[in-house]
Amino acid sequence: MDRLLLIDDETDVQYSFRRIFDSPSVEIISANNGEEGLKLVPKAQPDLVIMDIRLGGINGLETLRRIRQIAPKLPVIMMTAYGTTQTAIEAMKLGAYDYLLKPFDVPRLKEVVFNALKASQDMRQVVSCQPLLDSDDYSASIIGRTNPMQNVFKTIGQLATSNATVLITGESGTGKELVARAIYHHSQRSHQPYLAINCAAIPENLLESELFGHEKGAFTGANAQRIGKFEQCHQGTLFLDEIGDMSLSTQTRILRVLQSGQFERVGGNQPLQVDVRIIAATNKPLENAVATRQFREDLFYRLNVVRLHLPPLRERRADIPLLVDYFLNKYARQQKAPKKSIAREAVDILQACPWPGNVRELENAVQRALVMAKTDLILPQDLPLEITQNRLAPVEPRLRPKTQPPALPSTLGPSSPADLESLTRLLFEWARRDDQLKIIPAVERLLVIQALKATQGNQVKAAQLLGITRATLRKRIAKFKIRNDIIVE
Numbered sequence: 001m002d003r004l005l006l007i008d009d010e011t012d013v014q015y016s017f018r019r020i021f022d023s024p025s026v027e028i029i030s031a032n033n034g035e036e037g038l039k040l041v042p043k044a045q046p047d048l049v050i051m052d053i054r055l056g057g058i059n060g061l062e063t064l065r066r067i068r069q070i071a072p073k074l075p076v077i078m079m080t081a082y083g084t085t086q087t088a089i090e091a092m093k094l095g096a097y098d099y100l101l102k103p104f105d106v107p108r109l110k111e112v113v114f115n116a117l118k119a120s121q122d123m124r125q126v127v128s129c130q131p132l133l134d135s136d137d138y139s140a141s142i143i144g145r146t147n148p149m150q151n152v153f154k155t156i157g158q159l160a161t162s163n164a165t166v167l168i169t170g171e172s173g174t175g176k177e178l179v180a181r182a183i184y185h186h187s188q189r190s191h192q193p194y195l196a197i198n199c200a201a202i203p204e205n206l207l208e209s210e211l212f213g214h215e216k217g218a219f220t221g222a223n224a225q226r227i228g229k230f231e232q233c234h235q236g237t238l239f240l241d242e243i244g245d246m247s248l249s250t251q252t253r254i255l256r257v258l259q260s261g262q263f264e265r266v267g268g269n270q271p272l273q274v275d276v277r278i279i280a281a282t283n284k285p286l287e288n289a290v291a292t293r294q295f296r297e298d299l300f301y302r303l304n305v306v307r308l309h310l311p312p313l314r315e316r317r318a319d320i321p322l323l324v325d326y327f328l329n330k331y332a333r334q335q336k337a338p339k340k341s342i343a344r345e346a347v348d349i350l351q352a353c354p355w356p357g358n359v360r361e362l363e364n365a366v367q368r369a370l371v372m373a374k375t376d377l378i379l380p381q382d383l384p385l386e387i388t389q390n391r392l393a394p395v396e397p398r399l400r401p402k403t404q405p406p407a408l409p410s411t412l413g414p415s416s417p418a419d420l421e422s423l424t425r426l427l428f429e430w431a432r433r434d435d436q437l438k439i440i441p442a443v444e445r446l447l448v449i450q451a452l453k454a455t456q457g458n459q460v461k462a463a464q465l466l467g468i469t470r471a472t473l474r475k476r477i478a479k480f481k482i483r484n485d486i487i488v489e
């Protein structure tokens, strides 16, 4: 249950909030003025405060300043009418999480509130390296007894007193975000804010402004100054997730902040100084990106000061029974229901799976099995079908059937859905930069040329490689006006 404290003297606003956030998982408490709000913060322990800037008694900015003193990690969203954006900017400088313009755009309001609640939860929910099953809701654990995980815990412990930049690597679903939060919770900065930003989820042109803010008029649509995450997170910890997807220009700015703590807002020329600890994560092999010049080498070395690699689940299968037990406990607690058990044969099946989606995939499988189980015992038939059937292909080379071709080394190109996904991202990036580009024919043309090159112009073999008939290949060659001299260079 998320508790939201609304500080506003207008009953209309209080009424609309109750209507907009009418959900069993949200509780709204309200205060009519700053004094009342300040009393409720320690008493009601809200997860988020939404406050009007104009208040009777002590004003919004002063109330914000005092909230920051008593609860520095509590996100505060300010509400303001159109004319007073400048005050909202002041509020951001004082550490407000964001601001909203009245009258509200409801989808935007929901988005900002959702993000702030997520940030609040990240800061409150302590991530420990031990199962804390009897403790309250505000805890999560990183489970692992195998050697590689014990090494991860040791590194987290060693990092506790340091302010060093950390680079977390590992496949998707291995727990990178969880580990980032554990480092934060165990660090000296645990009483200061922690903000997370997913670099891959934000379009490139908006990412710089999200991170560094912008000045009014910096680009079309920049109607007011904006404070970025670096300023908001002063003295705190910033988690840059999916850093491998960042453009070179943003990388250059990040490098400068890492070197000197300095940056300028987009479109601004006044250098600003911040003290922010960076934890970065990526599921891409950054060394390869450095080799192909998609990632700055100097930034890579800066980030790589402390490297924490999370091994894929298939390399620590001994942790699977523990993880399953942890998830069974977790869901029982969440649903306030007795814990279900799992049959030994079902655990054996789970332990033999390749788990390309790692711990996240395992957690989903357990969750789905819980729904399917008809009794208090999860049986093999309750496991998701793709787990028990399709996915049972053993992954260790010694177990691979002889007829299967060996896996391509990853340097040769896409060999997994994750690689294909990053390839798609590159293509979209290409399309974004060139609005004339028609992505599908462009890719098709490229594939035809490459297939012809790879087969020295042999159309039969090229068609085979592409999985099309020779006639179709010929049509494509004509359609794309592919000349022989392009193929044989």
Ligand SMILES: Nc1ncnc2c1ncn2[C@@H]1O[C@H](COP(=O)(O)OP(=O)(O)OP(=O)(O)O)[C@@H](O)[C@H]1O
Binding pocket: 141, 142, 143, 144, 170, 171, 172, 173, 174, 175, 176, 177, 178, 179, 283, 323, 326, 359, 360, 363
């Ligand atoms: N060792 C672990 N113990 C308990 N839960 C884990 C562990 N590792 C991962 N999880 C859980 O698995 C899910 C995925 O973890 P997380 O989001 O941290 O992975 P990620 O590496 O950041 O993935 P992605 O690259 O896809 O973003 C989360 O629900 C997390 O709580």
Ligand SMILES: [Mg+2]
Binding pocket: 176, 177, 241
């Ligand atoms: Mg992640």
